[in-house]
Amino acid sequence: MKRMIYLPMALLIATPALAADELHGDLTLGMRTTHFASDDKSAKYDEYRDMSDGLFGDVNLLFDNEAYYLGLSIQNPSLDDQSYEVRGGQFGLGRARVYFDELNHQLSRDALTSLTGIGSNYLTIPDPVPPVLAWKEFDYNVERKVFGTEVTVDPQQSPFYVKFSMEQQQHEGVMPWGLFNFSDFEVPMPVDYTTDNLIVESGYRGKETTAVLTAGYSVFDNDNDLLTIDDGTDREEYSTAADNYSYNIGARLVQQLPKESVLALKASYNRNKSEADWSDYTQFTSPSADGDYDGDIEYIRGNATLTSQWSAMLDTRLFYNYVDRNNDSEEITSLDDDRSNHLYEYDRHEAGLDANYRLNKANKLTGGYEFTYTDQNREDADTTADNLLFGQLKNTSLDWMSAKLRLEYLNRSSDTNYSADTLEGDGLIHQFYTAFDYADKDRYKAKLSFDFQPTEDLGLGLSYALVYDDYNATQFGVQDDQRHEFYLDVNVLLPAKIRLNTYAGYEYTNSSFDARRYNPGGADPTLPATSTNYNWSQETSYDFVVIGGSLTVPVIHQLELIFTADHQWVDGNIDFARSAAAGAALEPVSDADDYYKTQLGAKGIYQATDAWSVTLGYLYEKSNLDEWEYTNYTYTPGSDYLSGAGLDSDYEAHQVFITTTFHF
Amino acid sequence: MKIKYIILFLLPLSLLLLSFSLATGETAGSKEAGFIGAETCKDCHEAQYDSYAKSVHFKESIKGPQSQDACETCHGAGAMHVEKGGGRDVDIFTFDLDTDPQAKSARCLACHQRTPGMDLWDMGVHKRNDVSCDSCHDLHVAGRQKPNEPEVCFGCHRDVKIEANKRSHHPILEGKVSCSSCHSPHGSLSKSMVKADDPQQLCFNCHADKRGPAVWEHPPVEENCQSCHAVHGSNHAKLLNERIPQLCQNCHDWSRHPGTPYDNTASYTSRWDCLRCHPAIHGSNSPSGGGMRYVR
Known part of the structure; x- marks a missing residue:
């Protein structure tokens, strides 16, 4: 694979010969080296990218003439984030592309484990477990490779078109997984997934009518049907993602109507099926007679949308959506502890109307109402009704400014599936506790934004948004939450063609929460507080700040300097409270996902000729995480065993690079 | 197994549609009065002409600007504009910031209404929020005219720009996921214009x-x-x-x-x-x- 780096190099040398009139593109070849302030390279630094020292390059070629085109794009050949694309087509007839894309998702480096069999689905715990110093080192990462092709036949002189796309995704690696029954081991779960996707779309476009048929088919295959842990005495078996497949078919019709109205009708059918193979389990007996589990869920969806332009001032949109989720999966009752699975289903209806009214050339008013009703058989929730009202005013009175104010109000009311008459024991908590995702609430949203362009050389954007949720009927659970967002960006062209682009953001989130801690039999919140049974509350808040930008300075005609900076940080805090009768005051978590990240860059681009440029640059990155979970971290807390997943978050890196680019 | 039959049904259906597509044809559009030709435009707008000449719309094989009326396909007939001595907005259609966005998009949709997926333009959030084609696309460039993602999207979606650079994120900035991997910017019947019937799918x-x-x-x-x-x-x-x-x-x-x-x-x-x-x-x-x- 490493030899692929020679491809852009060879192309760079051969460029003058390639530089025919009908060939456009650019070739870039570079070299870089990175120095880390500490010995270890954090996975966070190259979570989605390969920043290895040495050569790197890009190729972008496009050949075209009056009738055809053919393009080639290569990014980072030979590196773990390489991608290739060949695309071509005939103007006015169709196009096709073939692509390959690779991504090595680095999750955590230098993890440690005493287990043997890393990467397989059979992990063995040595007896006795050796001291941490004797554990093996490994990396948590998942490599993703995507191969695909797309073909579109779309003749310009025909009302018909056809599109095909096929893609295969391969995921391979290990990710952290928890085991609850083996002294809380944190283990490398093997990932060997293959997903194949096929999509077909055919359509007819008439002057007033468009009709489209779509079909999709997706197959997921997991090479590991279960994960086995063996400590020499016992074997424990854990389930993994089941093989599954999904298909969907759909049709839509879009019809132009009088009054510049457009009606869109859509219907689709989607079925997801899975098969969990239980034949290899030895610890548990299959509760299904045929030794496997058959999952089977279908979705039936319908949509109707009508847009109308009643006049130059007024346009409207009316819509209705319907979803019916039917669960025809197998019902089982486990043989080890007599538990039955719950087949979750729902119907959802959404309807809404919104209108845009142009008061005059400079003012546009938008308003609307949406209603959503969900009927489900969740264990806790029965029906949920959402009523959403919104309004928006946009003003462009001034040539150099536009302003927009949007207000939203949502009211949610739900019926639970719990009846106080039937609750007993620990389940009594359901009389008092409500999950946030279906709890009754009022939500208020406001957003105000301005865009200024007083001169061609100055642009400024400013926005503020507020979201406030009031869970007014909740005794235990989320009580309220709020979110404030401020964003600013400024783009200025200064004298001497110096360009400054800056941005800043501030976000503040806060939520309050009440709950009850109890031992079996103590769910009633009116019972006197004891050390094991008490009510408590929690307030969570996060401040997030980001500031950054770039400064481009043309030094001389051929030389341009570009400076970039980005700094962001988070300060999270969680406060707790409980009555004194429950014990000592609870200690706040003051380092809740606190982090900062700094990126600085400086580069000079020397344009040697119209076609050839050289760039020399420096990049600095530093990241630091202060999270209570990792404070005073130990691999063997009590009788537990951890592997250090996520522990390697911090890094400080200096990179120097040089690239040369040939444009033609 | 049913899915195999569905595919076996769709493949020949698609080929059938394809054969129709290759067999049918439409006549070229008629010319309006007052057209002056691109060479006249070039006399005053050479830079714009040169950039346009490098673009895909310049291809004569495309039934569009070049094969019809070049610059005037999008900017309208220019005779009156020339007669009055030129000048910005003088009897000519321009894609300026204060031009009605629907009028700008209408120029593009005259040809691109039939582009696959554009049938849902009227249903989309972009149109309803005064986003026009030229908000994202620049016709006067060489090669492909796809917008540069995610920068173009971040120009309006400031909150997403900030989110995409947070400590935990999808690889959007790394170029492994693009905005259009998940969203249909030209319109959709789904919320947030996602490319599926609902977010989880x-x-x-x-x-x-x-x-x-x-x-x-x-x-x-x-x-x-x-x-x-x-x-x-x-x-x-x-x-x-x-x-x-x-x-x-x-x-x-x-x-x-x-x-x-x-x-x-x-x-x-x-x-x-x-x-x-x-x-x-x-x-x-x-x-x-x-x-x-x-x-x-």
Whole structure:
């Protein structure tokens, strides 16, 4: 694979010969080296990218003439984030592309484990477990490779078109997984997934009518049907993602109507099926007679949308959506502890109307109402009704400014599936506790934004948004939450063609929460507080700040300097409270996902000729995480065993690079 | 097995449509009066002409600007403009900031209404918020005229730009996921113009291991991935909306550990978060009843 780096190099040398009139593109070849302030390279630094020292390059070629085109794009050949694309087509007839894309998702480096069999689905715990110093080192990462092709036949002189796309995704690696029954081991779960996707779309476009048929088919295959842990005495078996497949078919019709109205009708059918193979389990007996589990869920969806332009001032949109989720999966009752699975289903209806009214050339008013009703058989929730009202005013009175104010109000009311008459024991908590995702609430949203362009050389954007949720009927659970967002960006062209682009953001989130801690039999919140049974509350808040930008300075005609900076940080805090009768005051978590990240860059681009440029640059990155979970971290807390997943978050890196680019 | 029959049905159907497509044809559009030709425009607008000449719209094989009236296909007949001595907006259509966005898009849709997917332009949020084609596309460039993602999208979606650069994020800035990987900017019947009937079906395109159906389902996974995940980016690990255990406790209370406050003095065992013992949170496939609590 490493030899692929020679491809852009060879192309760079051969460029003058390639530089025919009908060939456009650019070739870039570079070299870089990175120095880390500490010995270890954090996975966070190259979570989605390969920043290895040495050569790197890009190729972008496009050949075209009056009738055809053919393009080639290569990014980072030979590196773990390489991608290739060949695309071509005939103007006015169709196009096709073939692509390959690779991504090595680095999750955590230098993890440690005493287990043997890393990467397989059979992990063995040595007896006795050796001291941490004797554990093996490994990396948590998942490599993703995507191969695909797309073909579109779309003749310009025909009302018909056809599109095909096929893609295969391969995921391979290990990710952290928890085991609850083996002294809380944190283990490398093997990932060997293959997903194949096929999509077909055919359509007819008439002057007033468009009709489209779509079909999709997706197959997921997991090479590991279960994960086995063996400590020499016992074997424990854990389930993994089941093989599954999904298909969907759909049709839509879009019809132009009088009054510049457009009606869109859509219907689709989607079925997801899975098969969990239980034949290899030895610890548990299959509760299904045929030794496997058959999952089977279908979705039936319908949509109707009508847009109308009643006049130059007024346009409207009316819509209705319907979803019916039917669960025809197998019902089982486990043989080890007599538990039955719950087949979750729902119907959802959404309807809404919104209108845009142009008061005059400079003012546009938008308003609307949406209603959503969900009927489900969740264990806790029965029906949920959402009523959403919104309004928006946009003003462009001034040539150099536009302003927009949007207000939203949502009211949610739900019926639970719990009846106080039937609750007993620990389940009594359901009389008092409500999950946030279906709890009754009022939500208020406001957003105000301005865009200024007083001169061609100055642009400024400013926005503020507020979201406030009031869970007014909740005794235990989320009580309220709020979110404030401020964003600013400024783009200025200064004298001497110096360009400054800056941005800043501030976000503040806060939520309050009440709950009850109890031992079996103590769910009633009116019972006197004891050390094991008490009510408590929690307030969570996060401040997030980001500031950054770039400064481009043309030094001389051929030389341009570009400076970039980005700094962001988070300060999270969680406060707790409980009555004194429950014990000592609870200690706040003051380092809740606190982090900062700094990126600085400086580069000079020397344009040697119209076609050839050289760039020399420096990049600095530093990241630091202060999270209570990792404070005073130990691999063997009590009788537990951890592997250090996520522990390697911090890094400080200096990179120097040089690239040369040939444009033609 | 049914799916094989569906595909076997669709393939010949597609080929049938293709054969229709190659067999049918339309006549070229007629010319309006007052057209002056691109060479006249070039006399005053050479830079614009040169950039246009490098673009795909200059191809004569495309039934569009060049094969019809070149510059005037989009800017309108220029005779009056020339007669009056030129000047910005003088009897000529320009794609300026203060030009009615619907009028600008109408120029493009005259040809591109038939582009696959553009039939839903009227249904989309972009049109209804005065986004016009030239907000994202620049015709006067060489080669492909696809907008440069994500920069073009970030120009309006400032919040997403910030989110995409947070500590935990999808690889948008790294170029491995683009905005149009998940959204249909030209219109859709789905919320947020996602490229699927609902958000979770979209996520399953890449995360098919979460698709199930699992033996022991976790309803939020089946309803909406966004109940727990901030899809563009988050300050919390795994793109979560909230730190664990707070996220889980927003829905779960029970005797002993689910309802326990995990303050700064809590035992280390709890630190690896709820997923430490409940890893199969997206749904368990265990034959054991332990799957009900996602521990196996």
